[in-house]
Amino acid sequence: MSADQRESRAEPAAWRVEISEKPDAFDALGERVHKDVLDLGFKNIHRVGVVQVYTILGAVSQTEIEKISRELLADPVTQDYRFFSNQKAPNVKNQRVKIVEIAYLPGVMDPVEESTLKGIRDLGVAQVKAIRTARQYHLHGNVSKQQCGIIVEKVLYNKLIQRVIEQGQALARELPTKKTSSFTVQMIDLLGANERDLQKISQKGQLFLNEDEMKAIQKHFRGLKRNPSDCELETIAQTWSEHCYHKTFRGKIDFEYREQGKVKRQRINNLLKSTIIKATQELNKPWCVSVFHDNAGIIEFDEEWNVCFKVETHNHPSALEPFGGANTGIGGVIRDILGTGLGARPICNTDVFCFASPDYPEDQLPAGTLHPKRVMKGVVSGVRDYGNKMGIPTINGAILFDKDYVGNPLVYCGTVGIIPKGKEHKKVNPGDLVVVVGGKTGRDGIHGATFSSGELTEDSEVISSGAVQIGNPIEEKKVADVLLQGRDRELFTAVTDCGAGGLSSAVGEMGKDLGARVDLEKVPLKYEGLSYTEIWISESQERMVLSVSPTKVNELLALFASENVEATAIGTFTDSKRLELFFNGCQVCDVDMEFLHDGIPQITKKAVWTPAKLQEKSHPCPENLTEKLGEVLSHYNVCSKEWVIRQYDHEVQGGSVIKPLVGLRSDGPSDASVILPILGTKRGIAVANGINPRFGKIDPFWMAASCIDEAARQIIAVGGSVDRIAILDNFCWGNPDKPDRLGSLVRAAQGCYRTAVDYGTPFISGKDSLYNEYTQGVKSIAIPGTLLISAIGIIENVLHCVSMDLKEEGNLVYVVGATHDELGGSIYLDTYGSLGKNVPQVNARMAIKTFQALSLAVKNGLVASIHDCSEGGIAAALAEMAFSGGRGITARADQIPYTGKVKRDDIVLFSESNSRFLVEVTKSYQQKFETLLAGVPFAAFGRVEKSPEFIVYGLQQEVCIAADIQDLKEQWKRPLAF
């Protein structure tokens, strides 16, 4: 170990410690970065080394810094350390190594700082004031300045949260500005403002309020004969934002559509209530415990427990900073679960992403966007970091690719929780204290709620950088641990998470019917210098708000303190029906709750739906479809996602029953995943997702129907029952102020209503993220309207569960459900670059019949494996079953029940018709199985073989696909094995 020890008279005010791998140790992190550098084509860089840098501020002696380095910062076996008594990096002159040092921007959350401070105090060194960390990259090779710039930009940092530290530059934390003792309440001149002024005020303040809304606010304050304070205006903007209020779904819509050549008009008063919620109300399932009014929907699990489920989106932040965006996205949805009822325990996560293709040409990227591959890697890392550290298994998900996600990737994060019966309702009482718990408040994420309610532009990254954050999962884990103890000890009567809109949103919502008074100076801050408005609207992560009776507050504060979690009473719920905020005794906000929550002017939006003019393109059907099957299997939407799945801990909590990867070699694609929430019991939960934006390009109604069918049939495929499936809607759309975008949204919502009612699957919660458009100059790229249906099913006895891998030679393989001439939106047509027109529809009556018959067959132990037919049709599903089970197959396409007039091998084998399954059955159960399926189209069309050959005979009874299952598997596994 070496140490650059300089003589110093007094103890220096700062030290710099560098930690590097010993010369003979393998630098895994450096290797990973090197791989990304090689991906850029820079073969001249032959190695990348990583050095961790800590700057330690405080009067620490050399003996102490030596101890800190040796006992805390460096591993004695694998690492070396050296330290410098001034915090500047030494200048290194070496032609062959280019050194780049990256640090977080001041104010950006660096969780390592807090733990390091703790670690130093544990060593008995108390005088350290602050820590700053950085990472040095040593690029070995003859690196040109230009190359270095590209590497920094594309691999090493994101300028929204990080900066490059020049050699010799100090890394010290900019010491926080002193608290100013005097401040003035900023009043916004609204009373005298004309229309243009109003627009300016909204724009300048990043309020994203439209003209009508600004006028309504003006009118309200004119009535009060005073101007609003900045804080009041911000509070209203947050509450009224699309993100918090869902103006589009709750507003009025004039809908114009064509039916049988005629233009029809419909006035929709509230899209949410007239479609999604209406379906749930009509179904009126007794096992729906709490729907659409809490953070998550709650359904019954067993006699003792309920389960809740919520899926959120975090698209805009993930576009700008993929790691941080996805990180805080998953953190946010976990808090939704912690804040459901009186607090639920998270038991699993599910994540669905949409990106542009990982091989999107670099030179065609719209200005200001990150490359999709980088976005994907960042998003996966962000989810991995938060989910794994929280100890919540990520058990299911999907990743889809379409070029139009280039400016707006979609990141859906979902969490399921379990909560004891009787804890599902919350109640705030006047006189209860407002207690904020968890992380401290900083300038993080100011304007997140309003920011996500507007379109992204190439300037977004500059204007909205405050909206980008990094999460601290361990803080949230601490909150979760102690919050649930507090719930069981009945120490609070209500809880909600601080998400978008921060305290403003959480306290405003909890005190909606009563009123609340908050003293903002009591809020614990990360650093001094925040204005009262910043404290109020900050979206710092890992915070929750509780309502606590004064008789319980001491016990509650002691409980939180016992596990080192911050908890502070910051105000009181009142019965004034007003939101009153004070800062150092001075009132900064006094808004009527009724105006705040119901004063938003009702707007009417225009929506138009015209079916796309599409044609069913005719490609000649290739005689041999083997190559086409390979193309379909290696299509990014179909291929293996193992690279992603293995980075997620999908087994923590010990209840994993059907994993995301199944089969002989644990690498086959499971349909739904199943977990046991209560260890030692047999009752399980299945989670699945249905998503298919390609269908939506043809008709959003049938996309919605197909998504519900897909989510439900995946749960059936593992052994669930259609009687106990609840679903969630999640709409990600373009700008709803454009009538065509809104028209397709309406059409999708109508599909949701119709199908949910017909299938008997109630919606229990949902979410929408609109304005997913990327504007560059005059051009606007809208995402394809994307609906995610997430499903949760209760499995009575997990011992009956089945997986999708073929089990034993000699078994029969059935296709259950009819195939139609429905190649529209299929992966097969996509391999030709076309979309088609015949989008898959659903026949609800037949679907239910099929689902019920199969559930019964599973329950009776008649089936060896089941796989649902989705993207890639029968051919892809059959191939997946074969290579996952390490078994060959012989199948006959002419046996497949098919209703189309056009008889072609490719249509039959690659059509993506709904409500179909492939089922493996032992011959001895043939008769029993077929009896159960009476009235459902089915056929035994294949046989499991011992030899690893995959043989399909076409309609003309000649071989149309012949392949080795290993080759098929290889083609399926390769594309996303980064």
Add this chain to the structure above:
Amino acid sequence: MAGPQVKVIVLRTAGTNCDREMVFAFSSLGAAVELVHINRLFSREVRLSDFHILAIPGGFTYGDDIMSGRILANELRIRLSEEIKDFVHEGKLILGVCNGFQVLVRAGILPGSKSSSGNLTFQQTVSLSNNDSGKFEDRWVHLRLSGDSVWTKGLDEMMYVPIAHAEGKFVVPNEETLSQLKKNNQIAFRYCNTDGEKGGYPVNPNGSIDDIAGITDPTGRILGMMPHPERHFSPLNHPAWTRKDHLSHLGQGANIFLNGVRYAREQLLGKTQVAVAKG
């Protein structure tokens, strides 16, 4: 009430996350398990000496910031050293899984260097560093049993359990350390293929030297391992259980816990005054 029970303390702190399944494993086998936040040991509200088995579960204690397990290891080493010395000295059992293993290694409790007076020195002598793959991975691995430990006595030659970590590569500073471990029978598990043989990635999922997946102290009473036996406690945890004709009562990982509880019952119960359980 039945007679005196084996008492297990499952230690948790900020970021511990495999504690519930660890508690479940021990309590299903008849032990009285208490899940204890480390602050309660610091405050002496709970005393380590009241227990027979100390289990440190997996997770990301303190975020694994700086390096995995380091901060908790320092807490044990600095703030609880006397209690741990006594615990080890009395012949009690310690189990560390995944992050718990990392903690035991960084605290110097494993492989366990001792001073001439026979006390633990809390010097770290081996390490667990970043997987060669450079990433976190969750996958099932085969382990081949070796060594001589109360925890692994009578186990099948091979075991199938999952790993889930980013820093599990077992590293030694020199050949001598490795041969000492071998000589003292301290290597408890090695990664292997389905036939029990050596293999490259992903058979050895992280690049560990000599395929080491878990080690014990020289007495065999302290076991640390990267794979998660508590995640194969039920036969339904096996990734391919749906391919089996019949299922056993317990998963393969359960035997480790069974061994620990049995040893404690036979060897430690009665030797220790078991305090009356509080509240």
